Amino acid sequence: MPKCTINGKEVEVKEGTTIIKAMVDAGERIAHYCWHDGLSVAGVCRLCMVEIEGNPRVQIACNTTITEGMKINNTSEKVKEAVKWGLDFHLINHPLDCPICDQAGECGLQDQYMEYGKYDPEMAEPKQKKKKVVDLGPTVVLDSERCILCSRCVRFTEEVSKTNELGIFNRGDRSEIGTHDGMPLDNKYSLNTVDICPVGALTSKDFRFRQRVWYLKDAETVCNGCATGCNVKVYYNKEGFFRVKPVYNENVNGYWMCDEGRDIYKFVNRETRLLKAQVRSNSGWSEMPAGAAAKHAHELLKTTSGDSLALVLTAQYTVEEFDAIVSTFVNEFKTKKIYFWINNKETFDNFDGILLRGDKNPNTKGLLKVLEKHGITATWNDLSQGLASGAIKTVVVAGPENQAVFPDFHERVKELSKAQNLIWLQAGKNEALMSLTGNVWLIPMKTFVEKDGTFINHAGLEQKFKKVTTVVSEALTLTEAALLMSGKNLAIPTAQPFLPLNQRPDQVELEARKKNEFVFRRGSL
Amino acid sequence: MSVMQNNSEKAKWYLPGVLGGLGITMKHLLKNLFNRKKMMTLNYPEEKYEYSPRFKGNHVLTVKKDGSLRCTACMLCATNCPAECIKITAAEHNDPSVEKYPISYEIDILRCVFCGFCEEACPVDAIRLGPEWQTPGVNGANFIYDINHLAYRPTLRGGIQTHVDDEERHKAGI
Numbered sequence: 258m259p260k261c262t263i264n265g266k267e268v269e270v271k272e273g274t275t276i277i278k279a280m281v282d283a284g285e286r287i288a289h290y291c292w293h294d295g296l297s298v299a300g301v302c303r304l305c306m307v308e309i310e311g312n313p314r315v316q317i318a319c320n321t322t323i324t325e326g327m328k329i330n331n332t333s334e335k336v337k338e339a340v341k342w343g344l345d346f347h348l349i350n351h352p353l354d355c356p357i358c359d360q361a362g363e364c365g366l367q368d369q370y371m372e373y374g375k376y377d378p379e380m381a382e383p384k385q386k387k388k389k390v391v392d393l394g395p396t397v398v399l400d401s402e403r404c405i406l407c408s409r410c411v412r413f414t415e416e417v418s419k420t421n422e423l424g425i426f427n428r429g430d431r432s433e434i435g436t437h438d439g440m441p442l443d444n445k446y447s448l449n450t451v452d453i454c455p456v457g458a459l460t461s462k463d464f465r466f467r468q469r470v471w472y473l474k475d476a477e478t479v480c481n482g483c484a485t486g487c488n489v490k491v492y493y494n495k496e497g498f499f500r501v502k503p504v505y506n507e508n509v510n511g512y513w514m515c516d517e518g519r520d521i522y523k524f525v526n527r528e529t530r531l532l533k534a535q536v537r538s539n540s541g542w543s544e545m546p547a548g549a550a551a552k553h554a555h556e557l558l559k560t561t562s563g564d565s566l567a568l569v570l571t572a573q574y575t576v577e578e579f580d581a582i583v584s585t586f587v588n589e590f591k592t593k594k595i596y597f598w599i600n601n602k603e604t605f606d607n608f609d610g611i612l613l614r615g616d617k618n619p620n621t622k623g624l625l626k627v628l629e630k631h632g633i634t635a636t637w638n639d640l641s642q643g644l645a646s647g648a649i650k651t652v653v654v655a656g657p658e659n660q661a662v663f664p665d666f667h668e669r670v671k672e673l674s675k676a677q678n679l680i681w682l683q684a685g686k687n688e689a690l691m692s693l694t695g696n697v698w699l700i701p702m703k704t705f706v707e708k709d710g711t712f713i714n715h716a717g718l719e720q721k722f723k724k725v726t727t728v729v730s731e732a733l734t735l736t737e738a739a740l741l742m743s744g745k746n747l748a749i750p751t752a753q754p755f756l757p758l759n760q761r762p763d764q765v766e767l768e769a770r771k772k773n774e775f776v777f778r779r780g781s782l
Numbered sequence: 783m784s785v786m787q788n789n790s791e792k793a794k795w796y797l798p799g800v801l802g803g804l805g806i807t808m809k810h811l812l813k814n815l816f817n818r819k820k821m822m823t824l825n826y827p828e829e830k831y832e833y834s835p836r837f838k839g840n841h842v843l844t845v846k847k848d849g850s851l852r853c854t855a856c857m858l859c860a861t862n863c864p865a866e867c868i869k870i871t872a873a874e875h876n877d878p879s880v881e882k883y884p885i886s887y888e889i890d891i892l893r894c895v896f897c898g899f900c901e902e903a904c905p906v907d908a909i910r911l912g913p914e915w916q917t918p919g920v921n922g923a924n925f926i927y928d929i930n931h932l933a934y935r936p937t938l939r940g941g942i943q944t945h946v947d948d949e950e951r952h953k954a955g956i
């Protein structure tokens with residue numbers, strides 16, 4: 258365990274740690290583009306210069322391992338000059354199109370220029386013009402002019418996705434990122450290249466030009482796209498959710514996430530949601546507030562005897578909600594007919610070796626745990642038989658949030674509609690549900706970004722997450738729905754005592770705010 | 783606030799003050815009656831005041847040489863706007879050298895405070911505050927100005943041309 262001094266601070270690091278890693282871990286600021294903790298060292302940007310005592314010249318921190326007693330500093334004038342003129346070289350051919358560029362506001366060049374640059378350019382030659390708006394594949398757009406050739410994306414396709422689509426072509430100032438003919442950047446992790454691009458060279462087709470990043474707030478949550486349970490940041494504002502990015506978690510997803518998971522914001526937004534409860538009786542559909550519809554359903558449920566009532570659960574809700582609704586059904590309604598709706602059964606155990614799993618539910622383990630706790634062993638076949646014979650008259654369904662991963666949705670709706678009374682709890686709209694006949698209650702549910710809770714991922718890791726924001730204020734959680742359906746009232750949460758400003762957990766230090774209002778929550782590059 | 787009171791003997795005589803005031807009124811009356819050209823007031827709306835060219839009136843979106851909008855939809859004006867009256871929707875342009883352009887640009891003129899911050903924030907001289915300031919409207923008039931009004935209203939005669947030209951910049955090697 259070598260000891261070293263970084264900017265006057267004694268630090269003990271592991272054998273073989275590079276200087277830049279030690280500095281980032283110690284919370285020191287250091288300029289860098291090409292270095293990324295999840296990728297190999299390239300040493301091409303020459304920005305992470307540090308001064309090592311006893312060494313006459315400044316050195317790059319990313320490719321120098323720490324040895325015993327090293328004295329490192331990157332605050333001296335010599336280092337600052339080196340970074341400044343290194344930046345000048347990066348910006349020789351960089352176009353000044355920040356107004357158009359989607360990265361503006363979270364751009365490494367902007368940050369670094371404001372911190373280390375601020376020079377008058379000394380390049381007299383005209384800028385090298387390259388291709389703009391190059392279509393790399395189904396998800397990513399490239400702007401060669403903006404690229405500073407840090408090679409992060411190339412290393413990503415080489416080392417992480419192992420698809421080798423990207424490469425650097427041509428020489429000198431004409432070199433640019435590109436794909437081979439007939440080999441577009443088309444893999445299940447391609448959008449990570451957009452995340453790691455320190456400039457606006459790679460942009461996501463999905464997010465491109467939809468919002469300026471400084472209009473977005475972000476919050477951490479857990480992806481509900483599959484059983485891996487990647488830690489993600491969702492970006493939203495009052496108009497809705499706009500994008501999802503991964504957050505580093507050593508035990509779950511590292512630095513990456515898949516492209517499928519980036520679509521999870523889509524079923525959260527208002528336009529795809531059920532906003533009011535829809536209740537169908539003999540006289541047709543009528544609209545109702547969600548809470549009222551749940552109370553209305555209670556009128557039916559209280560007269561239903563135990564065996565004619567069944568509950569169908571999808572593994573898309575939190576552990577707390579499962580526990581609440583299952584215990585309500587077991588204790589209040591005296592039924593053990595609780596069924597687990599398994600989507601895509603055949604591909605359930607698939608795993609692509611990186612992150613993607615075939616089980617497209619975030620909380621399968623959690624649901625199984627709750628079912629086990631209440632001693633429920635019912636299988637889907639019992640339900641099919643019960644429905645066919647007419648023994649089950651009333652079915653309560655906690656439908657999927659992410660309908661895209663339920664290919665058997667229509668089939669199951671058809672099967673369940675055999676029941677006399679169908680109480681369907683779901684966040685999203687669906688045509689199939691609106692064309693049902695018989696007595697139907699469609700009650701809007703909250704999605705995973707609108708509630709606190711726990712998901713248990715494929716490895717049994719419990720991940721707690723907090724509410725991000727409210728999209729449909731009227732919608733209920735499963736817990737609330739269970740309470741209302743069993744005839745109880747919701748406890749109105751007591752107002753939280755007002756915290757003084759300096760004790761708020763999300764308080765931003767004034768210094769950081771002064772430095773750059775828009776960048777302070779983005780974290781390191 | 784402090785009140786100053788003149789309690790001298792002279793101040794108790796109010797009649798000289800009243801007559802002095804009346805004198806001033808009569809002076810102005812006679813001056814304006816016999817010398818109407820130098821009168822300070824204007825007969826609005828027949829006569830209008832000429833403001834300086836720097837006057838901040840209604841917004842104008844400038845156009846390029848080919849008549850298309852100069853605006854790149856960078857949203858700096860909307861970000862800078864203290865009244866939050868600018869609403870822009872960006873979209874991808876077919877021409878890669880343009881790349882991004884606004885498909886809708888709306889200014890809620892009733893919220894606007896005419897501070898000129900949008901003009902100052904604009905990196906490409908796409909928005910200016912023009913000399914117009916009389917924008918009356920009858921009941922139900924639309925005070926949310928769209929691109930059609932901001933860039934191509936009849937008084938602009940086909941649009942005001944911008945100073946910043948990308949092609950010229952690129953030729954100069956920037």
